[in-house]
């Protein structure tokens with residue numbers, strides 16, 4: 451019997467735990483561990499009620515390699531699925547390589563004191579994993595994750611050479627609050643308030659935050675303002691998609707979200723440097739997180755859909771071609787199934803699928819990898835079976851989907 455250890459009991463951890471329990475034949479004994487054990491216990495209770503499967507729970511401080519090693523040994527884990535925060539990636543990776551156990555995550559390492567994320571330190575652990583005969587799969591969520599696989603799938607089946615990719619992330623969900631984030635507020639606000647960046651002709655080009663706006667017409671949703679952001683999957687895709695001339699990432703934001711964000715930024719509430727308050731040091735962004743609704747609580751109240759996909763252009767048999775691959779999820783449908791809204795759902799399901807393919811040795815090699823380095827076909831098949839069906843369309847050009855530039 452296999453043993454699976456999930457770390458992190460937020461919105462995404464909830465979905466991963468549900469989905470692993472629903473695929474128990476692949477995951478065996480499941481343990482959900484996090485900093486606050488009571489959150490794991492609530493999820494375990496809900497899984498028992500809805501799915502009829504028992505999962506174990508535990509408390510762990512994932513900033514401590516020693517505590518993690520102890521827990522991995524105790525649970526005799528075959529794989530650790532890290533859905534805590536990006537700050538814990540390196541400690542969890544180190545505990546896994548020390549124990550010779552496979553590792554998977556959905557977001558790349560971010561230093562708590564610098565608003566910067568990159569794969570460098572995780573890729574540098576390739577040697578440790580090879581020596582331990584263990585595998586680490588990085589970025590197996592939706593974006594990064596499924597978007598990388600859409601690119602790999604397009605490359606494998608539709609193109610001899612891909613020239614451009616636009617990744618399009620639209621969340622048209624409405625939770626009824628004036629301002630809330632759909633996943634961890636600290637990580638979310640650090641990402642969207644940073645400078646934009648895209649890759650063109652072999653180099654990174656920087657923009658001011660939210661400087662470039664385009665309107666894309668998302669199927670099943672309609673036209674939405676979409677802003678160019680830097681997003682982590684581009685770092686690995688420029689390495690792995692051969693011949694790529696340009697890659698950009700766009701995310702939709704409503705006017706109200708942007709106005710709140712600008713206002714919070716202007717008064718210093720997005721700062722990550724400690725400030726003195728009544729003789730105590732506080733980090734403004736951490737304090738803001740305390741005030742904002744917990745993303746895990748948005749599930750029951752969020753209505754509407756998400757649509758995330760890629761538009762790729764390039765050549766097949768000497769002819770120019772444009773392919774659009776996308777996935778639409780409905781917040782309420784996700785909630786009905788696993789008690790989480792679509793942003794957590796679309797992240798947690800691919801994390802479970804990546805882990806399933808690793809445990810079943812369909813995707814397995816020792817070392818540290820991004821998802822697009824494996825054959826996309828088995829993953830794409832699982833998406834259709836596990837609640838994230840996708841569609842593919844041939845377009846005359848990207849302009850068929852874009853309303854203005």
Ligand code: NDP
Pocket residue numbers: 457458459460461462463483484485486489510511512513533534535536538556557589590591592593594595632633634635637745746793796797
């Ligand atoms: P949440 O903030 O809802 O949950 C994070 C969980 O991790 C909480 O249960 C938290 O515990 C736990 N945690 C934090 N620090 C520690 C620690 N030191 N030790 C043990 N547990 C800890 O985040 P989400 O569920 O929204 O996101 C989870 C991950 O998924 C993040 O890394 C996020 O970046 C990633 N993500 C990836 C996406 C993708 O498409 N690739 C999209 C969305 C998210 P506590 O309850 O005590 O705070």
